[in-house]
Amino acid sequence: MARRRTHPKAEFARYLRTETTGGIVLLIGTAIALIWVNSAFGDSYVALRDAKIGPDLLHLNLSVGTWAKDGLLALFFFVVGLELKRELVVGELSNIKAAALPIVAAIGGMVIPAIIALAISWGEPGYERAWAIPMATDIAFALGVLALTARHLPSSARIFLLSLAVVDDLGAIIVIAVLFTSGFDLVAAGVALVALAVYWLLQKKRVRTAWLYVPLAVVVWIAIHTTGIHATIAGVALGLLTRVRADPGEEEAPAIRLEHRLQPYSALIAVPVFALFAAGVPINAEAMTTVFTSKIPLAVMAGLIGGKLIGIVGASAIAVRLGIGRLPSRTNWRDITALAMLGAVGFTVSLLIADLGLPEEAREPAKSAVLIASATASLLAAALLSKRSKAHAQYNNAQEA
DSSP, X not given: OOOOOOOHHHHHHHHHHHHHHHHHHHHHHHHHHHHHHTSTTHHHHHHHHHOEESOTGGGOOEEHHHIIIIIIHHHHHHHHHHHHHHHHHTSGGGSHHHHHHHHHHHHHHHHHHHHHHHHHHTTSTTHHHHTTXXXXXXXXXXXXXXHHHOTTSOHHHHHHHHHHHHHHHHHHHHHHHHHTOOSOOHHHHHHHHHHHHHHHHHHHTTOOOHHHHHHHHHHHHHHHHHHTSOTHHHHHHHHHTSOOSOOTXXXXXXXXXXXXXXXXXXXXXXXXXXXXXXXXXXXXXXXHHHHHHSHHHHHHHIIIIIIHHHHHHHHHHHHHHTTSOOOOTTOOHHHHHHHHHHTTOOTHHHHHHHHHHSOHHHHHHHHXXXXXXXXXXXXXXXXXXXXXXXXXXXXXXXHHO
């Protein structure tokens, strides 16, 4: 059978469609969480989120909310790992000249928000980890807003945003692995390394049966969870070890095949369910007063809305000025500014970092700040992108006339 070659841009289009739908379901899950926790039935939400399930063996008697955070998000990060591997090997990030601008922009979009958040929150309980919250960009929400408001924007602009978000996710993965490792179990780490080596060997030997891979993935997840490293790193590690180039006569490489199968479950189930249990924060006068008067929530909002915009646009300008990168074809600085504003939609990973890194009293105000900043950035980006989309549509019509 001849191999069906899949162009990276076709893969991007498919990825965009799934993530756009996922963004809508994510929004629904968030809305349900906010309505539920602030209704007369709010106690039932807290009881369900905190209910413990699972065996005591290997520390797996976890709350429902923790299972959503550590378990379901491992699937999300596995898909991220597959996407990152594909981009690095055969996608936009495999060409250093094309990849330079989104890589530099992503670094600026992580460093500047972190510096702003650290400066504002300095001295508050949890500040030493709060700086990481505004570093993230949510792919599902960002691509959803982009698809709804920027139909006429060049495809190069969409690819720039996806590449930036993928690099951003890599930065978030590193932060989670380094910053949120509690203790370290050498035996469990050894088990994880052996299981990952077996996974790599099976990939190299072209073994395809799920009966081996699924139990192996479970062993990797449990082992990494037991080490003290955050369990979602298991998903990333497995994704990065998955083969991404198809053999002669092979219809699809394992990474592409798995991404096709699992991305809908990640985008439509794993991430929305995580949002359902992570986004349930109180919305009342007292809670909102805390958000707008406490240093850490203010740091998160300033880092996301201001830091992302300054960091992405500023780093991009420096890269272009120094000749390191070039603007995507048929785009200008107004397009990059609109996309940078969209990069301020933190959400999924920002909520995860807030959950992992902050003391309990600072957690809910910080998560409220993430939701407020992400909603604000979405609205501002939608307005900017809609205007840029109309400008591109007029230009295209003039060219055709």
